[in-house]
Amino acid sequence: MAKIKIGIIGLGTVGSGVYKSLQNFDNVEIVKIAVRNINKPRSVKLPREMLTDNPFDVVNNPEIDVIVELMGGVEPAWSYIETALKNGKHIVTANKELLAKKGEELFNLSEEHNCVVLYEAAIAGGIPIIMPIKTILAGNRINKIQAILNGTTNYILTKMDTDGASYEDVLKEAQTLGYAETDPTGDVEGFDAAYKITTLATIAFNSRIKFENVYREGITKLRAEDMKAANELGYKIKLIASATIDENNNADVRVHPMLVPQKTLLAHTDYVTNAVEMSGHPIGKIVLSGPGAGEFPTASSVIGDILAIAREFGTTDYLLPMMRCHHHSIAKPVNIHDTYNKYYLSIKAPNAIGVIAKIGTICANKNVSLSSILQKGVNENNTAVITVITEKCLERSIKEGVNELTNELPDCEVLSLIRVAE
């Protein structure tokens, strides 16, 4: 094995984990690390002259073979990576947003300069997923993914489920514990999971998904009552990143809360654990589960990528042919309104008489079959909550039905409308 020289951009939690773990490998040498503030006290001990506050010192350093980018965000990360590729350096990155938004440009540029771009850490943290898809699963036509890709929201949903607590209360607790950020938007509105499923589906389907075509709904409107009802019906509510592709290259890619059956492994994926369920031919269905974030799990993936480059470095003119990305096809987006799903509805009605008949009539007119309908007594204030589960039906129809119901019975309120996994 040749010795390869590494430059790192970003020395936060993950960067420190990578730095520490790389000390065990004598075929890898860290040459330069770009940080925001050179004088900041750090948990890792390193020679001061290894640090720079100018990332261009790293990407333009002729000694360096591989750039490890751990700063995140599109700019200025893209400028550094672009320069690095033009300088013929291989890239290892954990930058899910950059991959989702600039993936096509990134991989075209890297092929142009015969460089490898690896990004195992960007999707599902420590779970081996990108490299397995590109290597041992390469003989498959994967056509479906259902995944839990965001640890923060899964932590919140697990706590809401086990403690019966509200979203707001659990979010506050998660922020105190450091599981959620002060501004939690990126996680709780599903952006983080949407970045990840964009790239994951692109790789698995071998057809480019555009981030702007990914439908996205967060978890902020979920109620403790929904978690309870889901349990009673044999489900758990999870923020599911899903993607399917048909034989005509139509891709339905989305992130939203879902009721998942309790007998599935996804339903048992709790707290900050992530899980990816993939189906295809000839393999059938597999589930890969593990820590989706954190210093050490992410370091495992970054180091795996670095070692893959190190092992072949200098032995061939075309490094890691299996790991290259050539997306000749671009998937056609499917609008969420045109998709078929099962739904859970929670409806508050002032007086149940006539309401169930009305729900039945509207659903029949919209071609929506009901799988179950349940009213549990009448509340103190003379209102009832009706829980409905539908068969698979058109999203457009269920939305129209909900509008019709609340137009015709203005006292009725649809408290929740959540899709249900099969």
Add this chain to the structure above:
Amino acid sequence: MAKIKIGIIGLGTVGSGVYKSLQNFDNVEIVKIAVRNINKPRSVKLPREMLTDNPFDVVNNPEIDVIVELMGGVEPAWSYIETALKNGKHIVTANKELLAKKGEELFNLSEEHNCVVLYEAAIAGGIPIIMPIKTILAGNRINKIQAILNGTTNYILTKMDTDGASYEDVLKEAQTLGYAETDPTGDVEGFDAAYKITTLATIAFNSRIKFENVYREGITKLRAEDMKAANELGYKIKLIASATIDENNNADVRVHPMLVPQKTLLAHTDYVTNAVEMSGHPIGKIVLSGPGAGEFPTASSVIGDILAIAREFGTTDYLLPMMRCHHHSIAKPVNIHDTYNKYYLSIKAPNAIGVIAKIGTICANKNVSLSSILQKGVNENNTAVITVITEKCLERSIKEGVNELTNELPDCEVLSLIRVAE
């Protein structure tokens, strides 16, 4: 990509799946297939001149680059593979018994002739496991594996659990359905799982495990009553292949039934599905789950291996450096009597008076702490069944305790003694 030429030995279920699936890849050409009976009617259509009943026609064919061995067993498979390696051919095999018993010889010979031996299909069928360990997880020190590696026994245990049926009844049903063989010994006595954990632990620990050092217990003595008791205690009973290694290279590798907590993914791995849980640093814990056998899942792994060779074939003098096996260290075996485990005991006693005191005294003398002890009334015939769960204690001590109990109280019978996972 260069076009590579393939010879196949064995055209049973898996071979046919591989043959069919490979028709989709134009960089792979099947040249010759060795079968037992050329004239047998087959589900796959192929030119008769492609078949031979002499495997040496395949392994000595100078045109062939890669031998795909799908016949199983040590001999004569080893003779064919040995000849193929000496002829400089790469090997893809699903032969778990050969790997477990001849692994060291196999990998030494393959390195001597600069050939690659890949075997993803031999362990956990379609689940990506060997290639991920050798590539993206290469930066980890894996020190623990707990896995369900045999579909037949997992099917039987799942059915015993859900139907409350006896081992004998479910075995018969499984044989009728084709999930168990007429002579089920290889599966139900744990040989199949023991072959697999031997190789899996060797690769994951990077230290050779010898098959003769793997402790093995089958599922034939499990009772429907144990499944029921396990459920009540919050567990499921699974045939677990486990392996741990400590910092001094002592490896404890075994296959036996275990009570696993219901909150784990292993407990929810049902029917013919397999699952592998691995722990190490820096990654933490991951679980990989999927179909452990069958024509198509196994074909997925065989084809993944073939494509990995095809992608690098002709581009380098040393193909797939990451996938090579060099085991410089041999793990030191740990005797099962010297291991610490939690235990579930089911004890039949003619009259409960004094028995619980006796159990308590013997356990105390043997330094065995009890986690729970439960007697549910007294049966019609004036006997009681006492269920005990211990804390972690020495295997030697619990075995001595059981002997002492039945010596001192000859009317007592220990119906079951099963280890409990943490």
